[in-house]
Amino acid sequence: MNLAEFKCEAWLNNWERLATYDIAQSTVEAMTVDEILKLDSEAGERLWRDLRHEKLSYGWIEGSPRLKTAISKLYEGVDTDHILASNGATGANFLAILALIEAGDHVIAQYPTYQQLYDWPESLGAEVDYWKVEEEAGWLPSLEALKEMIRPDTKLICLNNAAQPTGAFMERKFLEEVVKLAKSVGAYILCDEVYMPLDDSLDRVAIASLYEKGISTNSMSKTYSVPGLRLGWLASQDDDFINEIRKLRDYTMISTGVLDDALSAFVLEHRDQVLARAKGIIQENLTILKSWVDQESNVSLQAPPEVSLSFVKLETIPPEETEAFAISLLKEKGVLIIPGNRFDMPAYARIGYACEREVLEKGLALLSEHLREYKK
Template identity: 55%
Template sequence: ATMLALYALIEPEDHIISMYPTYQQLYDIPKSLGAEVDLWEVEEDKGWLPDLDQLRRLIRPNTKMICINNANNPTGALMDAAYLGDLVAIAKEVGAYIFSDEVYRSFDQPAPSIVDLYEKGIAVNSLSKTYSIPGIRVGWLASNTKVANILRDYRDYTMICAGVFDDMVATLVLENKEAILERNRQIIEENLALMDEWIAKEPKASWIRPASVSTSFVKLDVDRPIEVFALELLQEYGVLVVPGNRFDKESHVRIGYCCDKEVLQKGLEKLSQFLNKC
């Protein structure tokens, strides 16, 4: 859905502003289509949200689209209704679309979808994250009627339909979504509590606590480049974290914490062992 919307709406010499770091498609696909892309960087001292004043400096009369990821991957930060309202006001000044990747939308802090706030808002979501069904590759896009009609035409040239069995599984999931979401909500709450406990007792780790989403960004007090640390952690202890330099954020790691509780506890224990060895 992301590729389809960008492919259909972005043209060479358009100006795009993309939240960064985020899902790579949001800035690299526009670049590949010949658009000029400015990165709107998240800031740690703002709770991993990007600065709206910085957006005002980046916006141009020919800005075609502002791309956001709400909640954000990798940080887990969430733009609330008030923040999104200010964002919409800025986009309206130049008539820019706001494209919102919402696959990590929170359970207990449900920020509104961009399509409920802005006529030129475009939202994508899927069963991959919040619903824990990534394998079938089924999702959706919501927009105004004009944009939806454009995308229907383009879709005939990309993927006419999803697989029949994928459709069947997706239907089954959505018919039982409340049970699935409750199960996933419980996993997030329990594992987030384990992360809180670990952060509180681990002097070499700190974080800006994420919204109730399945990704977190943890700052580590280490004396070497974070990728070197992450590779040694993997090789010596069998624990995988994503090094923050891959998001241009040194000294941080992304931790997906919604695995089995026992796996998380053991992984954090080994991470502490390695931290205290460094």
């Protein structure tokens, strides 16, 4: 197997511990254990007391009933028997693609987006066609292009909604058109939904609720603000798919562990409070980011719809120098971004703005300094 380097993750692995001002991460500022327990002080104290006496066994293999019940409330038409816990959304995507794809299968993948969604099926021997996003269309791909790409033997369409690294979001009407095309050839749709926007004006729907062969993956990272709980899940109405995942889980992970399960269930049971916190951080910091862009002539931005990441164009940096600029920014200013070439889009940078306000403000100020000073 020829498995490509995961370019975004490799960048973070190499550089993130050196950053003073990390504005590269795409999660909402992480919650502490204390903050989680204080979502409901009485219930939190009871949970903490129970966990101190919990045996660290494998726990519930597919996810506890409490966890699966909390997850099922995120969907319409998906019951707890059709939800399986995984090691993060990355683990969920890995299993979904492994369950469906064999050498020679035809896959259509939104591109560029989360690299796993196109390079993993390609590594398994699939023929992967890239459904390219278009900046002039708000970083969405063209439905007309999808009509031309889809084939009678198309097995799977891979989506990221909202999308890494742009934050672009496909609303219900757009997804319904994708479903029509997938249904016409019997293709599955896998959609990584970890960046579901918090903008209530958007018509949001999970692909697992919209299509019987839709597969939604998600996790406690990003919007739910606890990436340290390495817990994600798959949700689908399709019996055959879910049963195949059950088999693969036994070969690859067994369970997610009792601590991650219990804390994740607690967070999801207090989802409204968690999302209100996330929304407050995103709205405040997105205002700061937009203001900075308005005042900084060296950059431009198509602002994301209350999603915890953004894709800023570096107007004055030559595309071939994108990574060199990002490295010098870190070494000279202590600011971490992700250069766009790590998403096959040089001349841009991913900025995760849902961090601590002080980190964002200082990081952006130093980024402005470096844009003016670079190679002067």
